[in-house]
Amino acid sequence: RKKVQIFQYVFLKWGLALLIGLTTGLIGFFNNIAVENISGFKLLLTNKLMLQGSYFKAFLAFAGLNITFAAAAGSLCAFLAPAAAGSGIPEVKAYLNGVDAPSILAPSTLFVKIFGSVLGVSAGFVVGKEGPMVHTGACIANLLGQGGSRKYGLTWNWLRYFKNDRDRRDLITCGAAAGVAAAFRAPVGGVLFALEEAASWWRSALLWRTFFTTAVVAIVLRSLIQYCWNGKCGLFGQGGLIMYDVSKEVSSYGSYDILAVIVLGLIGGVLGSFYNYLVDKVLRTYSVINEKGPSFRVLLVIIISVLTTCCAFGLPWLVSCTPCPTDTTHECPTIGEIGHYKSFQCPPGSYNDLASLFLTTSDDAIRNLFSNTIIREFQMSSLYIFFVTIYFLGIITYGIAVPAGLFIPVILAGSVYGRIVGRVFHSVSVLDTGLFSLLGAASFLGGTMRMTVSLCVILLELTNNLLLLPLVMIVLLISKSVADCFNRGVYDQIVKLKGLPYLEAHAEPYMKHLVACDAVSGPLVTFSGLEKVETIVHALQSTGHNGFPVIGEPPFSESPELCGLVLRSHLLVLLKAKYFSKERRLSGRDILNKFSPSDFAKPGTGKGLKLEDISLTEEEMDMYIDLHPITNASPYTVLETMSLAKAMILFRQLGLRHMCVVPKSQGRPPIVGILTRHDFMSEHILGLYPHMRQHK
Amino acid sequence: RKKVQIFQYVFLKWGLALLIGLTTGLIGFFNNIAVENISGFKLLLTNKLMLQGSYFKAFLAFAGLNITFAAAAGSLCAFLAPAAAGSGIPEVKAYLNGVDAPSILAPSTLFVKIFGSVLGVSAGFVVGKEGPMVHTGACIANLLGQGGSRKYGLTWNWLRYFKNDRDRRDLITCGAAAGVAAAFRAPVGGVLFALEEAASWWRSALLWRTFFTTAVVAIVLRSLIQYCWNGKCGLFGQGGLIMYDVSKEVSSYGSYDILAVIVLGLIGGVLGSFYNYLVDKVLRTYSVINEKGPSFRVLLVIIISVLTTCCAFGLPWLVSCTPCPTDTTHECPTIGEIGHYKSFQCPPGSYNDLASLFLTTSDDAIRNLFSNTIIREFQMSSLYIFFVTIYFLGIITYGIAVPAGLFIPVILAGSVYGRIVGRVFHSVSVLDTGLFSLLGAASFLGGTMRMTVSLCVILLELTNNLLLLPLVMIVLLISKSVADCFNRGVYDQIVKLKGLPYLEAHAEPYMKHLVACDAVSGPLVTFSGLEKVETIVHALQSTGHNGFPVIGEPPFSESPELCGLVLRSHLLVLLKAKYFSKERRLSGRDILNKFSPSDFAKPGTGKGLKLEDISLTEEEMDMYIDLHPITNASPYTVLETMSLAKAMILFRQLGLRHMCVVPKSQGRPPIVGILTRHDFMSEHILGLYPHMRQHK
Known part of the structure; x- marks a missing residue:
């Protein structure tokens, strides 16, 4: 590459990271404002009618708005972009593992995800x-990396550098980190989330770029929040960068x-894994209903x-x-806001504490519980x-056709659980029940999501109380260990349930008893160099x-030998260009001058050339094509006698899509077969x- | 493996992590107490003599103690364990990259590192x-993983599971993380440091184990600190888990x-990279002196x-x-403590602010500057x-024969620099100069060490002010980017300077123009299956x-074929056991029954069998040995025409030590050569x- 191209590439890399950070920060903030204003309006109305004593009217207003929002979110999701339902983290995780499932990252999914999520949360669902x-x-x-959608004619020439698997995966990783950073206002937590949960491959350089992206998000959020401080954003309120600040609470x-916290972690782990078990069951039931059609x-x-x-x-x-406290600085009972x-x-001078949890936004409920x-x-x-209620509503809500995050339901359920445990240990423990609530949330998060460092940092950034760190670490360790005895993390479970071919980081034990050529299946289709x-x-x-x-075959090489691997998409480009010759002769490298490298770049999902688009005459069908120029001459190969476990590690570590299995002894065809992702499932x-099952 | 062995392995894995955490936490705390007490005593004595007006006596006491400690630390280091000099982070980094340099992790190094570090810091050197x-x-x-040193007869049978590269590397990673956690009381920062700076390979499972280790460290530290609160630890003081707490300072x-912070980051980056440049020059000069001998x-x-x-x-x-402030709650001028x-x-009622920085421990100086x-x-x-003074003393101190950390000198210099910049921008900036000081430290750290996320979290855990996070991120990003234009991070520089064969994560551009067999050099020595x-x-x-x-050769296989790879250490075990036969015949797998797997386990550095230990008679020399049972039958192989860049990525990603290059065409010997770490340098x-230099 020339100097100017390197500059373009580097500029683009950082420019895109900046843009991702800016856009995600803005959308995250928009999302927040929209939810706070829409649900704020709904709750305000309900509250006002309740104060006036028109209980039935209040119910009608509340239920009417809820169901309208829900129906809107559900229709958007069911009719426009079914891929937008659910959390989306499993899908992103699978994509970063190398699964190119269609429409996961399409523009329509983005649209529905944003508005469906706002509507879903506003509808009062127990979703995050x-x-x-x-x-x-x-x-x-993904959209920025593709230069927008081709459908809408937004492409840019420089972006040709980003048409390959690795660069695209890096961008998506930055995007996922930016998402967490925007959602929790937790920039470092976002980086760690991307690292621990989302990404399958990681390089130090990527850490650095992800960090830049989330820093941009943090700065955007901070400026916007500061802008909103003087009440310009409706009901958005005066929150700061810390969502659930508990830094003022004493933590000795x-x-x-410690004993109480260990018990909390143990039970939290059990309840968390039970949550996963139930979510799995509910998702299986729902999939039957969902298959019947969008309506x-x-x-x-x-x-x-x-x-x-x-x-x-x-x-x-x-x-x-409950009678109102006398020493509080907050208005009680709340009238307008x-x-x-x-x-x-309740009569004046008293309040309903359950309503203070149910008839408020989830963020406020969590704040009430933590504080x-x-x-x-x-x-x-x-x-x-x-x-x-929250435990079971959370379980039955996940899986319906609205964008639904799992974090908030789990944090809500966990924090109530923590308060309950705190009350049980009240007599022996000096730790505040608000902090117990935080630890309860940690134990549930550890029990369902099975993340450790990232959760720890996210909780730290959410609550700004560093002194609790050792306790949070203990709780997370215990609940994750306990839950790991029962089942897998909720995201892994969903990936499995969706049947996505996810490659695990480690090989299964039975793979040690097999060799690479054992996994090769199906007929091998090879081409000759001049085909x-x-x-x-x-x-x-x-x-x-x-x-x-x-x-490569005799006239052009001494004996049959493996020239390399050619990709379907590259073949299609060559076929479309109709660069054929009548005789079998090598065309040399000048064929490549007819193409620019971007012609062979990987197109966006579902946007590549199709065989049906190419029409060939009978005469052309009889001609020859020289495959050498477009052949990848150094494919990764393994000997047929290589242990399958080792081959799988090689495949996964290097992020391959095809691996050639070559024979060990001489005098046989130069390739035994090809292994792909599906062959390792x-x-x-x-x-x-089937007899290997015993080794499992 | 049987169930019980798997249990033993898992138990050992977690047990060792626990032990590493406990021991490192204890040693870190001991280190802290020792330094605080020894330098405390020295400073107390000097201070008292100064107050009495015996300035010359004070100087004599101060200088005498300093030079005694320095000479003790230097002698320990120079005569007992030269590997203990310097920071040690570059060596750990190289070890985790796969470099088995002798004595890096030996027990004598550990001993000198602990006591040399205490003495060095107490001697008043600008070292951390x-x-x-x-x-x-x-x-x-390393010591725990080897079951103690064999020299001292501390071995344990269970530990045989840990005699391989990967498990040992994992333990060392946990140890490095625990070290950071103990040094900065920053458990999450420790995990991130191990991830970002130390480790070359990383798995999600390791994140989890490292996290456990640092959690143990945090808990140990917290309990010990709490134990010391009632003054049982001499001059250790009443600090908490947060070393330089600035959480009470307002950060709006x-x-x-932002402008001031950007300027701070820019200049910090330049000064940081200049620091690296000077350290490099000084180290080259010192290496000439150091070669002349320990004295x-x-x-x-x-x-x-x-x-x-x-x-x-x-x-x-x-x-x-400076006249004493009237509103302060601190005693001024300080008399006893x-x-x-x-x-x-200075006369009573006034104090010397420079002495308040110089004649105190580095920790207190940093606290003074940050606050x-x-x-x-x-x-x-x-x-x-x-x-x-600190900038240049820090540079000339690194490289002498005492254990010397770079963090504290850099933080010290950076925080003064930050205060100066803060004062310059005083008129336009509302940000507190104490916080400027913190940002200055961040800029210097970014400029010298070039870490990002881990520094950010370490600083966060050191200072407990989450609201500064966006600013810290900006400063780190700017200073690292600026400094990267000039040279490499200080640890990478030192690794290079020491000539350790460190494998970079990416291939150099010129490697794309070469193929695997181009890098093969030297005579290839192969064995036949029965040799x-x-x-x-x-x-x-x-x-x-x-x-x-x-x-494998004809009587035993159809044509010459690659059976696999045999290791020198395994050959030595077989030679020692003298399991030879008179005729060339296959001995089958029963040979393995004579050995337990632990006989082939990787021994500790410099502790394996040596050829000289084995004496063979002439008759034995004429016999045959069957190598099949000890041959690794699935070595990783690449075709000779594989691009060298791709081969290097394969080698590095999978953490290999040997890679076989096999021929592409048939009818040639089944192996072309072997590539090792040194062939990729x-x-x-x-x-x-040499002509490839132009592509560099």
Whole structure:
């Protein structure tokens, strides 16, 4: 490459990281403002009607708005972009592992993800906007990296450098990190999330670029928040960069507290893994309903919305009123604004603590639970009711056709659980129940998501209390270890459930008993260095392979030898250009002068050339094509006797898509077969060798 | 493996992580207490004598103690364990890259590192104890992983599972992380440091284990610190888990502050890279002196100690006295204890601000500079003098024969620099000069060490002010980018200077123009599957190779084919056991029953069998040995025509030590050559192909 091209590449790399950071920061902020204003309006209206005593009217308004928003979100999702349903983190994870599933990162998915998420959260579902933000960040990165969608005619010449797997994967990683950073206002947590959970391959250089992206997000968010301080953003409020600040709470603890925290972690791990188990069961049930068509999906959304609405509005009637505290600086009961003490059905001078959790935004509910200065004590009955409701609503809500993050439901359920445990240990523990609540959230997060360092940093950045760090670490370690005994992390489970061919980092034990050629299956289609057009077209039509080995044969080499690997997409480009010759002769490298390197660049998902687009005459079909110039002459190869476990590690570590298996002894064809991602899936191998199941 | 063995392995893995955490935490704390008490005593004595007006006596006491400590540290280092000199981070980094340099992690190195570091810091050198703590952590991990040193008879049977490269590397990574965690009381920062700077290979599972180790360190530290709160630890003081707490300082900033911060980052980057440049020059000069023998090394240590002492005691005379603040809660001037306001030569009621920086521990000096509540303003002249002195003393101190960390000198110089910049921008900036000081430290760290995320988290954990995060990120990004234009990070530079064969993560551009067989050099020594003992002994004597390809030959296979690779250490075990046969016949797998797997385990550095230990009779030399059972039958191979760049990536990503290059065409010997780490070094390749230099 020339100097100017290197400069263009570097400029583009950092420019795109900057753009991803800016856009994700802006969208994250927009998302936040929209949710706060829409749900704020809804809650304000309900609250006002309740204060006026028009309980039925209040219910109608609340339920009406909830169901309308839910139906809108569900329709968007079901009809426009089914890929936008759910969290999106499993999909991003699979993409970064090398799975090119269609439409995961399409512009329509982005659109639905943003607006569906706003509507879904506003509809009062027990869902978060964090998972969707990760997906949104990834979509933005993909869109920017492709120079916009070709459909909408936004392409730019410089972007040709980014048409390869690695650069695109790097961008998506930055996008995912930016998403977390925007969702939790946690720039370092975002980098670590991308590293620990999202990415399958990682380089030090990428750490650096991701860090830059999330720094941009943090700066954007900080400026916008500062701009909103003087009330220009409607109901957005005056929050700072720290979402749930507990830095003012004293955190001294003794040995009994450690004991309490260990118990908290143990039970949190069990409850977290049970959560995963139930989510899995519910998703399997829903997939039957969802297959029946988009209208059924919308119906499911509406049913869940009705259920959620009834719980949120109905359950607070069950608890008794609490007299307002006298020493608080907060208004009680809250009249106009979205405050912390909800009056609900209670007489003046008292408030309903369950309504203060249900009839508020999730962010405010978490703030109420984490803090010990806002609402000092909740009634035990309120906590129990809230815990059970949120735990099960969270489970049945995930999987319906709305963008739904798992973080917020898990944090909510965990923090109530933590408060309950804190109350149980009240007599022996000096640790504040608000901090117990935070630790409870940590234990649930550890039990469901099974992340460690990233969760720790995200929680730190959410709450700004560094002194709690040792306790948070203990809780996360315990809950993750306990939960790992039962099942896998929730995202891994969903990836598996969706049937995406995800390559694990380690080889399965039974792979040690097999060698590379054992996993080779299916007919091998090879081309000769100078191949007839007809043969190529036929091979492309009759197989779905994306890579074909090219064999050099006698007139052009001494004995048959492996020239390399040619990709389907490159063959199509060559076929389209019709650069054929009548005789079998080498055309040399001048063929490449007819193309620019960008012609062979990897196109966006589903946007490449198709065989049907190329029409060839009978005469052309009889001609020859020289494959040497477009053959990758150094494909990665393994000997057929290489242990399959080692071959799999090689395949995964280097991020390959095709691996050639070559024979060990001489005098045989120079290639035994090709291994692809699907050949390493345990379903495939155990299908071929069912007796290996015992080694599993 | 059987179930019980898997259990033993898992138990050991976590048990060792726990032990590493515990031991490193304890040693880190011991280190801290020892330094605080020894330098505390020294400073107390000097201070008392100064207050009494016996200035010359004070100088004698100060200089005498300094030089004694320095000479002790230097002698320990020069005579006992030269590998303990310097930071140790470059050596750990090289070890984790796969370089098995002798004595890097030996028990004697550990001993000298701990005590030399305490003495060196107590001697008043401008050195930190952080780098040495990383090395200490790594040594502890190595020692525990080997089951103690064999010399001292501490071995344990279970540990046989840990005698391989990967498990040992994982332990050392945990040790390095624990070191950082103990040094800075920054558990998450430790994990990130290990990830970003130390480790060359990283797996998600390792993140999790490292996190556990640093959590243990954090808990140990916290309990010990709590134990010391009631003054049981001498002069250790009442610090908490946060070393330089600035969380109480307000951090609001506007657009002018951003401008000031950008300027700070720019200049910080330049100064940081200049620091690296000077360190490199000084190290090259010192290496000439150091080669002359241990006594010269000790002499150099003493000279630097005298220089440092004169600066610290002499320079405060130059500045004028400052009247004591009236509103402070601190005693002023400090009389007995090590406080913040040093009287020095000043009359009662006033203090010497330069002495308050020089005649105190580095930790206290940094605390004074970061904070705005302790000493509100320093005189500009004091700041300038301190900056220049510390900047150059730091540079000339690194490289002498004492364990010397780079973090503290860089943080010190950076924080003074930050204060100076803060004062320059005083009129337009609302940001506090104490916070400027913190940002200055960040800019210097970014400019010298070139880490990003880990520095950010370490600074966060050191100072506990999350609201500064966006500014710290900006400063780190700018200073690293600026400094990267001039030279490489200081640790990379030192690795290079020491001539360690460090494998970079990316291939050099000229490697794209070469193929794998171009880098193969030297005579290839192969064995046949059934080889004469004499041939093997001769090959082991005449070459230094550690791996030999084994070729299967006709009576036992159809045509010559590559059986695999046999390691020197395994050959030696087989030779020692004298399992030979008179005829050329296959002995089958029963030979392995004579050995336990642990006989072939990788021994600790420099502890393996040697050829000289084995005596063979002439009769035995004529016998045959069957190499098949000990041959690694699936070595990683590349075709000779594979691009060298791709081969290098394969070698590095998979952490290989030997890679077989196999021929492409048939009818040739089944192996072309072997590539090792040294064959990928640019010195080697550019030596073979000098004309490639232009592509560099």
